Amino acid sequence: MSAPTPADSAEAKAAILGRIRSALRDVPRDERPEEVEVTREYVDSHVSGDAGAVVDLFVERVEDYRATVTRVTEADAPAEIARILADKGIQSLVVPPAFPEGLLAGYQGSRLSDDPPLTPAELDASDAVITLAAQGIALTGTIVLDAGPGQGRRALSLVPDLHLCVVRAWQVAPDVPPAIRALIPDRPTTFISGPSATSDIELDRVEGVHGPRTLAVVLISD
Amino acid sequence: MSGEEVNVVWLGSPTFPKAAHTALQDTQLRRNLKHATTTIRDKRLRAVAELDDWETLRLAGSQIKDRVMRHLEEYLLQLEASVTAAGGVVHWAQDARQANRIVTELVRAKGATEVVKIKSMATQEIGLNEALQDEGIEATETDLAELIVQLNDDRPSHILVPAIHRNRTEIRDIFRREMGKHGIPAPDGLTDEPRVLAEAARVHLREKFLRATVAVSGANFACADTGTVGVVESEGNGRMCLTLPETLITVMGIEKVLPSFADLEVFLQLLPRSSTAERMNPYTSLWTGVTPGDGPREFHLILLDNGRTKTLADTAGRSALHCIRCSACLNVCPVYERTGGRSYGSVYPGPIGAVLTPQLVGVGTSEHADSLPFASTLCGACYDACPVRIDIPEMLVHLRAKVVDSHRGGLPKPEALAMKGAQVVFGSPRRLALAERLGAVAGRIVGLGGGKWLPGPAKKWTGARDVPVPARESFRTWWRKAGRG
Numbered sequence A: 001m002s003a004p005t006p007a008d009s010a011e012a013k014a015a016i017l018g019r020i021r022s023a024l025r026d027v028p029r030d031e032r033p034e035e036v037e038v039t040r041e042y043v044d045s046h047v048s049g050d051a052g053a054v055v056d057l058f059v060e061r062v063e064d065y066r067a068t069v070t071r072v073t074e075a076d077a078p079a080e081i082a083r084i085l086a087d088k089g090i091q092s093l094v095v096p097p098a099f100p101e102g103l104l105a106g107y108q109g110s111r112l113s114d115d116p117p118l119t120p121a122e123l124d125a126s127d128a129v130i131t132l133a134a135q136g137i138a139l140t141g142t143i144v145l146d147a148g149p150g151q152g153r154r155a156l157s158l159v160p161d162l163h164l165c166v167v168r169a170w171q172v173a174p175d176v177p178p179a180i181r182a183l184i185p186d187r188p189t190t191f192i193s194g195p196s197a198t199s200d201i202e203l204d205r206v207e208g209v210h211g212p213r214t215l216a217v218v219l220i221s222d
Numbered sequence B: 001m002s003g004e005e006v007n008v009v010w011l012g013s014p015t016f017p018k019a020a021h022t023a024l025q026d027t028q029l030r031r032n033l034k035h036a037t038t039t040i041r042d043k044r045l046r047a048v049a050e051l052d053d054w055e056t057l058r059l060a061g062s063q064i065k066d067r068v069m070r071h072l073e074e075y076l077l078q079l080e081a082s083v084t085a086a087g088g089v090v091h092w093a094q095d096a097r098q099a100n101r102i103v104t105e106l107v108r109a110k111g112a113t114e115v116v117k118i119k120s121m122a123t124q125e126i127g128l129n130e131a132l133q134d135e136g137i138e139a140t141e142t143d144l145a146e147l148i149v150q151l152n153d154d155r156p157s158h159i160l161v162p163a164i165h166r167n168r169t170e171i172r173d174i175f176r177r178e179m180g181k182h183g184i185p186a187p188d189g190l191t192d193e194p195r196v197l198a199e200a201a202r203v204h205l206r207e208k209f210l211r212a213t214v215a216v217s218g219a220n221f222a223c224a225d226t227g228t229v230g231v232v233e234s235e236g237n238g239r240m241c242l243t244l245p246e247t248l249i250t251v252m253g254i255e256k257v258l259p260s261f262a263d264l265e266v267f268l269q270l271l272p273r274s275s276t277a278e279r280m281n282p283y284t285s286l287w288t289g290v291t292p293g294d295g296p297r298e299f300h301l302i303l304l305d306n307g308r309t310k311t312l313a314d315t316a317g318r319s320a321l322h323c324i325r326c327s328a329c330l331n332v333c334p335v336y337e338r339t340g341g342r343s344y345g346s347v348y349p350g351p352i353g354a355v356l357t358p359q360l361v362g363v364g365t366s367e368h369a370d371s372l373p374f375a376s377t378l379c380g381a382c383y384d385a386c387p388v389r390i391d392i393p394e395m396l397v398h399l400r401a402k403v404v405d406s407h408r409g410g411l412p413k414p415e416a417l418a419m420k421g422a423q424v425v426f427g428s429p430r431r432l433a434l435a436e437r438l439g440a441v442a443g444r445i446v447g448l449g450g451g452k453w454l455p456g457p458a459k460k461w462t463g464a465r466d467v468p469v470p471a472r473e474s475f476r477t478w479w480r481k482a483g484r485g
Ligand code: SF4
Pocket: B274, B322, B323, B324, B325, B326, B327, B328, B329, B330, B352, B382, B385, B386, B387, B388, B389, B390
């Protein structure tokens, strides 16, 4: 097998585009994409009610996935976080860059910093990771990470077996459309809805395959 | 360059009626299928009912896809530019052979002899695993169901749940027998508890994830304006593949492009509820080119034609390319429920496979693919379930006409082909007729929501041009009146 050259790819591209053009002879040449109607009459959010109702729904929906949610005030957060980590027997915790120091004030175990970057094996050997989030989505019980401050690169929230995610109430969007609008497209983004799961065996849902088997959310509201 | 060669049909596959006949003898298979499809059908209805604007979302989804198809060249060029600007490399492949060659060379250039893979219809379609194997590269499927299929040297039977035809005891036996040959063996005392089986897969695969330097994925969508590519999954094996290896190679059908990032608001509502019947699937990954210090350092996007432009050329068949591979149409199909996916002999089973497979390979080129449009009762359930409103029944009728035309004067006799597809599934003409009538009744009930599943272009049938096709008449009834049966 000889290696494909850039010329091969250019030739393939020209051939594909040529075939597309001849396949679409029925499309008027001067038609612009925007002229193909898209009626966006779907609702922007299926959630009614005030911000409190949105947050309540978020909690309910995250719990539907058998993740745990602990609601705390900013002042109580460090103690609650420490308690959760202690309850789970966490000895080594991955802490992403720029994670707020204050939130870990009560945690006694050892910390793994990602600077220099932890190897996959080191991540695998850790007990848990704690991160902030970029957003929450109430209707679907989703947490969105975008590798922003306090979240770390994607591998950090993936390899450890427990993910403790700190979400602030104001970060919770009611539904998918507003959440998509708030995303920054060029950031690597992960939507997390409950712990890793599979339904591949007789469609029985089993939590915990390759991602963290436990997802614990701490929701800080004031 | 040679002309494109398309083969999404498994070599040596018997025609649908023959394969279905065999499948129907397998009572274990039928029980597994019945259980699985019934479960997911009910769940999907509940998930969909939660959104009162579901029909509006479906409409928007189908319109966005329509826009993409009509302006595919423009969107692909825009996607190429934005992926390139974000540090990715775009390749173009006309057919399976070219795509496999590109992947092989990219893997070789990294000095790798193994790759980890995320379940992907496109790579199954091109037979990538086999092609890599021929070049001495081992590809490991990391999706649990795909792993089950791969370990057993089996064939997948469902788009979403490829091992739907295996029950827990069969899976336990496969793990016990095969895992050790490919890496970490199944633990002693492995039971058939799904949780225990999933744990065995976790341990078996984790070692491979941590070691892998190259991953291969498909894509659920790619946004032309930003170059963002997305993969929707459940287990986290996708995230492992997309995040840990240094090199990521994504193979994507050209029809998967979306105009803009904002369109995700439609598809991330439609897809999870239609496929796994969840409000949201556990994990969705979006990435744009490469991000220094986070994830792969190299990203290659291979844009695959492999018969798609052929499908695009048929204005009545074009919308088969709208498919977002949710598998809802499989789960509601009475034929699929009885025969399972492997009878379709194609990587695309069920109703969507029956319209996509013959178009990708070309009508009139394979007896097998030509038999697929007949594997239906035209009950219309697939259309109602489809999140992007693909009118599969109408397309089936259109393709039947094309098949008949292409066989004019040749073999096999179209009439023989025609009735056997669905009839064999239901055992007798009488039972097929009953199934069709029930389908028509169901169609009327659900059709209130704007269903237009009637076999409209049936009049294209040569020799029957003057036979009117009454509304909601089953294909079989019509066929008989048309003097064919
Ligand atoms: S044809 Fe429609 S229902 Fe079937 S898999 Fe494709 S998108 Fe889903």
